[in-house]
Amino acid sequence: MNDINDWSEEESSSDDNDQYDNPPQTRPKKASIPTVLQAGFDSYFLHQGKLAKTSPTVFSTQVEPLSAEEYADAIKSASEKYNLTYPASSAIQESLAHQFRRFLLELEQGFNLLFYGYGSKRALLNRFATEVCSKRGHVIVLNGSQPKASIKDLLTAIEAIPVVQKFIESTDAPTGSSNEPQLARIRACFSSSDVKPLFLLIHNIDSPNLRSPKVKSKLATLASHTRIHLIASIDHVNAPLLWTSTECSTRKRENIDEESLSYHVPGFSWLWHDLTTMAPYDFELAHADRSSYAGASGNARTGRGGSTGLATGNTVMSESAAQHILAAVTQKAKKMFKLMATKQLAVMEDGEGKAQDDFESYGTSYDTLFTSVRDNFIATNDTAMKTLLGEFRDHNLIVGTGTGGAEILWIPMRRERLSKVVKGLDVE
Template sequence: MDSTDIDDPMDYHDIDDVSDTEGGFTSDFTSAPQTPSTRHGSPPPTTPRGNSKIISIETSFDAYFQQHARPARTSTNIFSQLVPPLSADEYAAAFANSRNVELTLPNVGQLQKKMETVHKSQMPRFQRELDEGFHLIFYGFGSKRKMLNTLATEHCRKRGHVIVANAHRPQFSMKDLVSSIESIPGLTEMSLPASGLDGQIRRICEYFATPPSGKRKLVRPLYLIIHNLDAPPLRSSRARAQLGQLLASPRIHVAASIDHINAPLLFSSSDLTARRCASSSANPDALSAGAWLWHDLTTLAPYDHELAFADRSSIRGASVSSTSAAAAQTAASGPMTETAAQHVLAAVTQKAKKLFLLLANHQLDALAESAAGANADATTRNGAEAEQDAAIAYDRLFNLARDQFIATNDTALRALLGEFRDHGLVVAANSGTVGAGEMLWIPLRKERLKKLVDWLDAQ
């Protein structure tokens, strides 16, 4: 019996089922043999008699640094937000208030139920078109995830194997899709024609194109339900070519959704006009290409699942990087918050805390002067530009830190700043002014920065 796990990125292969937390660990300290002539250090640590095991319990600070561990960026030009992003709590509160759609569309609930009833009545038609050799694309305003999952569980599952792919997730890749398909019983028993991902795809196509012979029955067809066929992981030419090989099989059918306005540009004229035989045909030499049928599946449902991993939205501000890796990293770690800053500050030395207070107080004073000047000139600037205007030059910060005996040399100052820069608590950028050098600032709003300074003063 086939099973379809709608909540996982892939059916048959749960790529999200990975535990990333560790509990306490037990360590045994034993004395290792040493060479007397070359080892003159202190003896190895020993434990009291009867207590040969030490249990270390993970604290909240350890959990924070484990979850936010990431490699250093090679570029410092990363502060490109037009507006300061909201914290997680502010974003959740604003999103909850925006869910009151009755103010703009009073009958939205009734319309959603009516559209859902109409779409469910068309499910047998969609199933028939898939069996006749067509691929289906669903477009329209609103999330189509629920309707496609209904098509998978209530119709396609009764006729063949079903794989549900959530392509909108940042970690999705063609390798995960192929691995999920290979989880179908009996597929891996065939020999692999070539190594690598292309060889796996060829084996999948050969498996579903094998005609019945003797006691071997006709292989049940495969139905691929792809959420967001226009997602970034499937836009590359290589991913499109690999997916095209799967679609060429006469017994592999696809029902996918699109949401991007330029998604039709992904299809060529030959893709849109080709025709192939029905899946009931056992001829492996049938027409390889399959036609796409487009259906309006407007649901007016919110894009909760699709936008859960988005790196930008109008309420959170622009993303800090345009690369897909940085986008997934931003979606996982999120912007700097007061709680995250407190975790970082609690783990640094007293000199580092004094340096942060020095930088924060200077930035608060500069922001106050900038706000007073803006009110006098009747001009406004967004929060990100104001923070950059309040930045302090590295040379000036070094002089202030040396006068207060925080760092007496350049090496010591850069070592203290390294902790903050690695965790995104201090941002550095080269100034456009000749001779100004490196500029430093804290990427926090004035209100958050003031609360953080008060918290440090209370320590």
């Protein structure tokens, strides 16, 4: 009995240990099979259909943009503090200045020069015109980067040269103030060997004001003359697309009279030169509106209806420009502007969620504005109202879309700048 009991206890204990040391194997769970399988395109559309989470915090609503005066002061203080003298740019320009004799030789051989490269080329080309070209003939400079630069200004400046004026008065030159008679008079004047050649320096010939086919045709008419030398610079990456291969390579021809000019295809006869100076574009961007994040591009955000820019295609007005315009108008016009600006500011205060440059959404209808103007004894009839608006429309300080009483009018200025302008009127 004792042996049996001892054996059973040992056997049972060993069985227990075996069960503890070697637990029973569990069956692996079967993977659940989905009832519906998604194809690749289903997964793609399911992923793309999710809304993107965008933060409502916009940089333009948090940081107030700089005005032109504030920008100039900031640049000046930074230059004085950090001694920004651009030594690399100065060294590069001095090395490029040694090529002036080569540039002049190419001009005298019947080519026109086109300069490209990173950095402002204005200072170096002005130096070339002053030190070299002015000693060989007459020099006219056109700053194409300025908003009001036009081919009319260029032709008028050429005709203002005393030699050209004397030629026009002493000969039976074509009369008229349009561009075609001006071109004919200029070409006829410089065809004479007694007159020194003309050097035309155009900064940023790829500017929007000089890109139209009519302007290019008139510039080509000047550039194709053997005694008129064109020197130009470009900065836009797509500027070479402005001219066809024929326009770029057509050489100048001598002894082309005005009658056969219509049969001659004018061209520019460009020679391309890399003029990388690494100089800042301070002068080229001086006209940029610092109160708008559109900046130098000159394009405002899309307005209501999906149109590109403002409804009239105008850029955002700066604070200094508005002050200059208001200083030249009558007191009634100032009162009307202040009334309209106050209404627009009130709407802007309520529309916090809208884009600050979507000015059309803050506009006032013509009928509503006329009622307020009449109630405040500023204008008593529709004719007087349109007269007051005319001065502001001409300078794009008030723009609108639509016709008649349904026209929507607004001031293309950001809220911060418009508030400062209204406060300036209150002080007056």
